[in-house]
Amino acid sequence: MSERSHPELDPLPYDYDALEPSISEQVLTWHHDTHHQGYVNGLDSAEATLEENRAAGDFSSSAGAMGDVTHNGCGHYLHTLFWENMSPNGGGEPSGALADRIEADFGSYEGWKGEFEAAASAAGGWALLVYDPVAKQLRNVPVDKHDQGALWGSHPILALDVWEHSYYYDYGPDRGSFIDGFFDVVNWEKAESEFETVTELFE
Numbered sequence: 687m688s689e690r691s692h693p694e695l696d697p698l699p700y701d702y703d704a705l706e707p708s709i710s711e712q713v714l715t716w717h718h719d720t721h722h723q724g725y726v727n728g729l730d731s732a733e734a735t736l737e738e739n740r741a742a743g744d745f746s747s748s749a750g751a752m753g754d755v756t757h758n759g760c761g762h763y764l765h766t767l768f769w770e771n772m773s774p775n776g777g778g779e780p781s782g783a784l785a786d787r788i789e790a791d792f793g794s795y796e797g798w799k800g801e802f803e804a805a806a807s808a809a810g811g812w813a814l815l816v817y818d819p820v821a822k823q824l825r826n827v828p829v830d831k832h833d834q835g836a837l838w839g840s841h842p843i844l845a846l847d848v849w850e851h852s853y854y855y856d857y858g859p860d861r862g863s864f865i866d867g868f869f870d871v872v873n874w875e876k877a878e879s880e881f882e883t884v885t886e887l888f889e
């Protein structure tokens with residue numbers, strides 16, 4: 687059997703203090719080095735369990751391990767997108783093909799933003815802007831944990847982590863101010879490139 691590849695945590699694409707004051711150096715350090723690293727380790731460990739169980743022909747703990755793969759795997763993938771879709775030079779509004787599609791699918795940028803903020807205020811995990819390749823349209827999706835409420839086949843374009851570890855140290859219970867802070871550093875260039883990649887595949 688070939689050697690299994692292990693998931694790895696990439697460094698942040700900017701310094702730990704680069705998103706201040708939207709996100710403090712302390713929170714970004716904990717969030718990336720401890721929380722995100724934990725999901726990478728959890729994914730690796732769950733995959734090791736599945737491999738050992740197959741070798742032993744004993745699947746008694748495999749269902750739990752498969753659940754650990756989706757929880758930690760989605761945690762790993764969404765955090766990677768979250769770091770990339772923020773930038774110290776971010777903010778503003780989308781442009782190009784993504785801006786046109788937001789207007790077509792949500793009526794206006796304000797219509798999209800109000801809906802995304804509603805998802806971010808209510809979700810127990812993430813607010814996502816996704817591309818749905820079946821309906822060929824953008825959708826906002828509130829996700830609990832990392833994988834509960836996902837829409838099958840959809841591709842995340844923009845991810846906002848609203849777990850309490852994402853903002854409580856900086857904002858206390860004021861999640862709304864954290865969401866405002868996110869929009870000051872949102873990296874629309876990254877979202878635009880994700881949108882172009884996925885629409886080239888499906889349209």
Ligand code: MN3
Pocket residue numbers: 717721765847849851852
């Ligand atoms: Mn998180």
